[in-house]
Amino acid sequence: MEKSPPIAAPRRTRDPETKRAALLDAALHLFTEDGYENVSIADIAKRAGIAVGTVYRFYENKLTLLRAMLESLEDEFVVQMQSDWSQGGDYSARLDRVCLGLFTLSEKRKPLLRLMSMTTDIVYADGSLPGDRIQAQIRLMYGDGLRDGAFLKGDIPLMASMAHGLVEGAMMGWMRNPGLSAANAAGQLASVMKSGFVKNQRS
Amino acid sequence: MEKSPPIAAPRRTRDPETKRAALLDAALHLFTEDGYENVSIADIAKRAGIAVGTVYRFYENKLTLLRAMLESLEDEFVVQMQSDWSQGGDYSARLDRVCLGLFTLSEKRKPLLRLMSMTTDIVYADGSLPGDRIQAQIRLMYGDGLRDGAFLKGDIPLMASMAHGLVEGAMMGWMRNPGLSAANAAGQLASVMKSGFVKNQRS
Amino acid sequence: MEKSPPIAAPRRTRDPETKRAALLDAALHLFTEDGYENVSIADIAKRAGIAVGTVYRFYENKLTLLRAMLESLEDEFVVQMQSDWSQGGDYSARLDRVCLGLFTLSEKRKPLLRLMSMTTDIVYADGSLPGDRIQAQIRLMYGDGLRDGAFLKGDIPLMASMAHGLVEGAMMGWMRNPGLSAANAAGQLASVMKSGFVKNQRS
Amino acid sequence: MEKSPPIAAPRRTRDPETKRAALLDAALHLFTEDGYENVSIADIAKRAGIAVGTVYRFYENKLTLLRAMLESLEDEFVVQMQSDWSQGGDYSARLDRVCLGLFTLSEKRKPLLRLMSMTTDIVYADGSLPGDRIQAQIRLMYGDGLRDGAFLKGDIPLMASMAHGLVEGAMMGWMRNPGLSAANAAGQLASVMKSGFVKNQRS
DNA sequence: AATGAATGAGAGTTCATTCAT
DNA sequence: GATGAATGAACTCTCATTCAT
Known part of the structure; x- marks a missing residue:
């Protein structure tokens, strides 16, 4: 009492x-x-x-804790992608580099990545969702390619969303298959990305 | 009175x-x-x-109720895909049909689809996850194409996972953009699917 | 977990x-x-x-529970006072009756009364405080007496607040003194009320 | 620089x-x-x-801090009352002085006064309650008046409690009415005190 | 078969108090 | 003496589930 x-x-x-x-x-x-x-x-x-x-x-509450974790991971991915994308070369080389960077980072952050894939409905303070910043970065990259006439045309947000889905699919597949190396997965992702989104790529 | x-x-x-x-x-x-x-x-x-x-x-409990909802949706998708895939024609035509079927059904089941995208971490009784049966169906389709030498080679589970991600990405993009018709989204998805996964497709 | x-x-x-x-x-x-x-x-x-x-x-929460208890007590007091006051007779008789009614009810509701005296800072939903409805009733009674020229003049809210305080003081004193009968306390309260607030009362 | x-x-x-x-x-x-x-x-x-x-x-804990605040206020009131009461004159004059002193001090200590009225259930270390020392002082004053035959007879603790309630009621009424001056409130309180408790006072 | 009152474990969060620095 | 990070018991309130009616 x-x-x-x-x-x-x-x-x-x-x-x-x-x-x-x-x-x-x-x-x-x-x-x-x-x-x-x-x-x-x-x-x-x-x-x-x-x-x-x-x-x-x-952390002021439980949700803030979760968000902090996911946001830090997103930041890492975005920084990595920006760096890999901006280093020059043709689009094929840039995609190779970005995909490899993505998987190299994924390997380091596997548990966090798994967490992110589990919590897609946790809305951030600004109304965005986990993955949105990565997708925005993809959109920028796609815009670059479009401007140069190197990428296949399409509705930009839709194409970015598909590319993002492709990346997520690749990561999920890789995470579920312990025998698959990150480099190998990155290579296959890059290959599909290039044939799917880049002009004049032969399959 | x-x-x-x-x-x-x-x-x-x-x-x-x-x-x-x-x-x-x-x-x-x-x-x-x-x-x-x-x-x-x-x-x-x-x-x-x-x-x-x-x-x-x-429903014996709350989780069972949720699972039943998601499973019925998955069933519908799988049935639709099987039907569209098995109707013959070359792989290009089959992919066109499957993608259109997917989006036609998505249009009818938009709320359920949204629900599924929100609850990726709800594990099913058999340890599978929502989406797994759709992915299994995609794997079957990819296997068909590989056997005929029509599809680009790759690690089957990984390729299926990427294809699945691509589909999910397309759906997410379409759901977030109210101005985009289902048929249009289906067309763009089919186009990327073909150039990304089918041999001898020019971009 | x-x-x-x-x-x-x-x-x-x-x-x-x-x-x-x-x-x-x-x-x-x-x-x-x-x-x-x-x-x-x-x-x-x-x-x-x-x-x-x-x-x-x-009760929807702890505070609502408390308020319900206090409000029901206040209602009882107000009803009792209205009844006793409206039964006619001169102001002296009416005050005698009201004071007796107050203490008779207090005797029945002693624990609730004690509770009310302990929780003066619990604000009600409408911003009022415990005791406010009783005080409002006192104000009405004082207004009656003023109109008839039977009561001493003064600032109405202040006089009502003083009268209310007098009543509360009487009740507190009575509650702290187990040897004092309700009728006796009522009599002394009525006596002070009359000499304090009614004209032409000799002390 | x-x-x-x-x-x-x-x-x-x-x-x-x-x-x-x-x-x-x-x-x-x-x-x-x-x-x-x-x-x-x-x-x-x-x-x-x-x-x-x-x-x-x-302060050794939170409650001790609160008590110290209330006790210091009570002390001030008691000292003020003692001083005003002991300065001689007839009871009417003494009551006028005490009431004015009370309100003059109240004006200076309004926030503390408000605090005291909010925390009536905070029991002091010795089992007493806030207000008890003021009431004890009132009892002394009432005893003086009784001894001289100047005050109306009554049960001493009850009369003191009523007088205390009257004072508190006056202060509450005054605090809730920003337009009422301390001197005016003091005058009305003194007037009611005198007609209510002092012999040979005409109303 | 249908109802919804009752249950109570468990959740997130607060905060008076302590004491290593 | 002063600090404020750390503690963990205790709080209010929720809600999946049960079962007497």
Whole structure:
């Protein structure tokens, strides 16, 4: 009935960034294994070795935590794609590079990637969805190719969405097949991308 | 003083299939609008005009209800694809037909399609995921084309996954763009499918 | 991690109004003993012999429960005062009657009265406070007396507020003194009311 | 390039009493605006410009802080009343003086007064309630008047409680009516006090 | 078969208090 | 002395599921 005074005995054990990393790692594993909705903050805190309240020092609520994870991954992908795309060469070479970069990064971020593919309905604060920034980047790339007359014509948003779907499909297929190397998957993706979207490519 | 007209007896009870339809319709609207986790059984029952307990006569729990909805949609897609694919003609014609069939059905089932895209992490009873049966069908089709030497070679599961992603991407793009007709989207999808996966297709 | 299915085994034991009464009784005792903020819904439910969720069938939240209790008490007081005041006689007789009615009701509702005196800062939905309706009734009575030239003049809201305070003070004093009968307290209150607010009353 | 003026050294630390004053001021504003239970120690510390832990150097817990505030106000009132009451004159004059003193002080301490009226259920360490010391002082005054045969007879604790209620009612009425001057309210209170409690006063 | 009141585990979140720095 | 990150118990409220009617 009466609020009993907390017995708490906190210890300053680790520095904040170590804690944040443990928190993100715990959340990543649990979300991926059990699904966002089936994981409680208490579960995450326990796995991260911190107190429930400490989670809220880092992220204001559960959804913010998820978004932060997905956004950081998207950022990495977008940065990688921009870098690979802008390094010159013909469109064939650029697509090869981008696809390889995508899979190289995917390999490093496999669990996060899996999480992203599981939470497509988590709407961001601005109304966007996970994947939208990647798709926007694809749209830019497609626009470049169109301007040069190197790409097949089509409705830009639709073409970008298809290209994005193709990439996601490739990643899903690769993730489900442990025997397939990232380089191999990247090669096949690039091959389909080129024959599907680039002019004067023979199959 | 006014005699109530004895013309039509109020149908207090409806037959079970009418109820089931009302239930599915209610669930579809609510899940799509608010997301699976944010809709309660009580919400669904109220919208369907039945009692909470009655929901459990039809589906043993909430997840089973969702799965039934998604599975029925997948079934429809698979049946449609099988039918369109098996009607003969060269691979180009068959792909045209399949893509058109896909979008024609999508137009009819738009809300369900949206629901499916929102709930990718809902695992089915057999461990499969929504979309898996569609992908399996695509794999069969790709196998056909490979056997005839008409399709570009590649790792079968990966190619099927990419093709599946391409289809999903096309559908997502089409759903987000209300000005795009189903036939137009189907045409662009077919075009990319052919240049991306079929031999001797010029871009 | 996974939401474990409820084991629940509900029993329809008592009729709803019996339950509501048990709920109100439990809330009354606990709020009075420990203070509104120090009592949890779980405490109330346990004492009432019902489940936590059942509390929310009756009242949409904790504050609504409290307000319902206080409002019903206020209503009783207002009705009682209206009745006693409107029965005629000179102002002296009417005040005697009202004061006696007030204390007779107070005797019946002692715990609720105590609760009301403890929760003066609980704002109602319309921005009013507990006691405001009683005070409004007092204002009406004072207005009657003023119109007849029987009451001492003064700023109406202030005079009503003072009269209200006087009543509350009398009740608090009476509640703290178990040896004082309601009739006796009523008499002393009436006496002070008359000499304090009515013209031509000798002390 | 711009040299920061070395004229005034920034006072990084303030003396304890300045801090205590800031703390009390912050608490007063926040408690009054949002209610005791809705204000956190962190809120108070932030507004006072001190650290959370520092709050605990001054008051051992949140309730102690509240009590200290209310007790200091009560002390002020009691001292004021004692002073005004003991300065001689007949009872009419003494009551006039006390009432004026009460309202003069109330004007200075309006926020604290409001806080006191909001937290009637906060029990003090010795089991007393806010207002009890004021009431005890009133009892002393009433006892004086009784001894001299100047006051109307009655049960002492009850009469004191009624007088206290009258005072509180006057203050509440005055606080809710911004157009009413303290002197005017004091006059009306004194008038009712005299006709209500003092012998040979005509109404 | 249909109903919906009842259940209670469990969720996300808050915050008074502590104590290593 | 001052700080504020860390703690975790406790809170209100939800809702999938059950079963007496």
